[in-house]
Amino acid sequence: MSPRRSVAEALGTRAAILDRSVAVASVEGLEGLTIGRLAAELGMSKSGVLGHFGSKEALQLAVLERADGIFLAEVWEPAAPAAPGLVRLRVLCEAWISYLERQVFPGGCFFVAAAHEFDGRPGAVRDAVESRFEAWRRRLGKEAGRAVDAGELPAGTDPEQVVFELLGVVMALNHAIQLHGDQRAAARARRAVETRLMPAGERPA
Known part of the structure; x- marks a missing residue:
């Protein structure tokens, strides 16, 4: 060979x-x-599996990295070509909702589940989950800030508040789909995002 x-x-x-x-x-x-x-599932020996990673923690970290790549391909890449600011933020949110609606991961949002599993357990895996959430919050905040600076969102809008609310909508959607099987949840999430990201000139007086 x-x-x-x-x-x-x-x-x-x-x-x-x-x-x-x-x-x-x-x-x-x-x-x-x-x-x-x-x-057993892959028809390999235990040593054969372990040899590719060295430890269970290393495997978990590699799995997080793979899941992150899938998430970015599903949610960020469709939005990347869009105009920065409000347009990109809207495209990104639609891709985010679609990712959950289509159940790209059979258990829902991989990182929401991982956060619940490890948020109270210090260590390398928790740190890796937190760093990915923080990177995603920064990315959302950057687009929200651009939208405010361009006058696409009302003057004085706090980008961090926008990020907080969008995360809340998506986490509620994940919960509604996974726990309740709510077929109307995605439509509700889209309405919530549309309301939160309504352009400054379109808001009712």
Whole structure:
């Protein structure tokens, strides 16, 4: 076997482990990942699975990274070409709602679930979850700030308040879909976002 083929096969095996791990963790949490279970489901030995990561924590961190890539592809990339400010913020929110509505992750928003699982448990995994939430808040805040600066949102609007409210809408949507199976929740979320992001000139006097 050539070294090039060996490396390619190793990368392919690692990707297969991560894909299955993301699916499992989405429903059962990152603590639901066990080396034995993954080995059995993938037809591998435990040492074969562990050899790609070194520890369960390293696997969890790699799964977070993979889930983050999926989230950004689903939510940020559709919005990136849009005009900065209010237009991009609206496109981003629609992609965000659609991501939950289509249940890209079978267990709902991967990072909301991970935050609930690790918010009170100090360590590298919690830090990784927090850093991703913080990066996302900064991204939303940047677009909200641009919208205020351009006069697209009313003067004096606090971008951080906008971010707080948008996060609240999306977390409520995730809860409504996952816990209640509410088929009307996405429409309600869209109305809430539309109201919050109504352009300055369109707001009622």
